[in-house]
Amino acid sequence: MPRTTNPAPLPPPQEGFKVACSTCALRQVCLPTGLPAAEVEQLERMVAVRRPVARNTVLFKAGDAFEAIYLVRTGFFKTAASAEDGREQVTGFQMAGEMLGMDGIFSGAHACGAVALEDSQVCVVPYGRLEDLTREIDRLRRQFLRLMSREIVRDQSVMMLLGAMRAEQRVAAFLINLMRRLRARGFSSSSVVLRMTRDEIGSFLGLTLETVSRTFSRMQDDGLLEVRAREVRVLKPRLLLQLVRRSS
Numbered sequence: 001m002p003r004t005t006n007p008a009p010l011p012p013p014q015e016g017f018k019v020a021c022s023t024c025a026l027r028q029v030c031l032p033t034g035l036p037a038a039e040v041e042q043l044e045r046m047v048a049v050r051r052p053v054a055r056n057t058v059l060f061k062a063g064d065a066f067e068a069i070y071l072v073r074t075g076f077f078k079t080a081a082s083a084e085d086g087r088e089q090v091t092g093f094q095m096a097g098e099m100l101g102m103d104g105i106f107s108g109a110h111a112c113g114a115v116a117l118e119d120s121q122v123c124v125v126p127y128g129r130l131e132d133l134t135r136e137i138d139r140l141r142r143q144f145l146r147l148m149s150r151e152i153v154r155d156q157s158v159m160m161l162l163g164a165m166r167a168e169q170r171v172a173a174f175l176i177n178l179m180r181r182l183r184a185r186g187f188s189s190s191s192v193v194l195r196m197t198r199d200e201i202g203s204f205l206g207l208t209l210e211t212v213s214r215t216f217s218r219m220q221d222d223g224l225l226e227v228r229a230r231e232v233r234v235l236k237p238r239l240l241l242q243l244v245r246r247s248s
Contacts, residue, residue, distance in 0.1 A: 024073070047123050053077075059100065059114040059122065066104025068126050072096050075120020076195040079103075080203070081112040090203040093117075093178075093196060096185055102148060117195040165244070170205045171215045172224075173244045175232065191233040 050073060053059055059070060062081055076095050083089040091112050094100055100122065104110040134141035165173065175192070183189040194201070202212040216232075219225045224240050226233040234240055 047125050049124050051122050051124050053116040053120045053122060055116055055118050055120075057116050059116065060110050061113040062110055064104075064110045064113075066101065066108050066110055066127065068101060068124050069130060070100040070114075070122040070124060072098050072100065073121045073123055076117040077114050077120065078117055078196060078200060079112045079114050088203060090196075090200050093204070095181060098181075099148075167205075167207055167211050168215050168218065169244050169246065170207060171201070171212065171219070172240050174201065174205060175225075175234065176237075176240060176244060179234065190237065191231065194230040194232060 051070075053075070059077065072094050074096055076093065077100060078090055079092045079094065079100065080088045080090045094114075100114050101110065103112055105127070130144070134144055179189055179192055182192060196204075198212045198216070199209045201207075202209050205212070207215075216225065216227050219240075220227050224234070224236050224243075226235055
């Protein structure tokens, strides 16, 4: 991955970085509702540390040994793999409350890499501890499976984007999905500051940089969006949704 720094070694637990799931603002996203305090304390002991990840820093690389699941606490990440021609192929964008690293469960090694798109923080969950605790706490096991299912559904949605939609429909669907996820975390449902570049959006959607740029310009000319550098405001959300639905 271009212009990124190597992954830093996992820091030891230290004051100020120990996890307190019971007071975390993302508790409703990560934890099953009604989890007793004693079980929350077990979960806190399982999570090794909160790890800061500076912008453009690699969290893990393709081929790295799989050791942990990462829950994004703050910030934004992209996951990417190398295409057959050596180019970077972006496979996803992850925000607060979402998981990273599950690609390594099957083979024991990561199939893609993850890079922070802004200064971020992750909760590190050693997978061995997670297996032990999910055997003990049934509600936590169901929650973990639910989070995994959410990631699978998102991947399936991407495949539908690439297979059935025109360029402007792909971009519209991308924006709608991104804003829905942000709204679920208390952010604006009509505007977003894109942490990724146009080129990264194109890689994710199977479009060229030029096509993504032209599509944003066309949508702005049509009055659907207001675009100022990386800030995008949706002016006509119903028309944007109708544009996506035309594919069916």
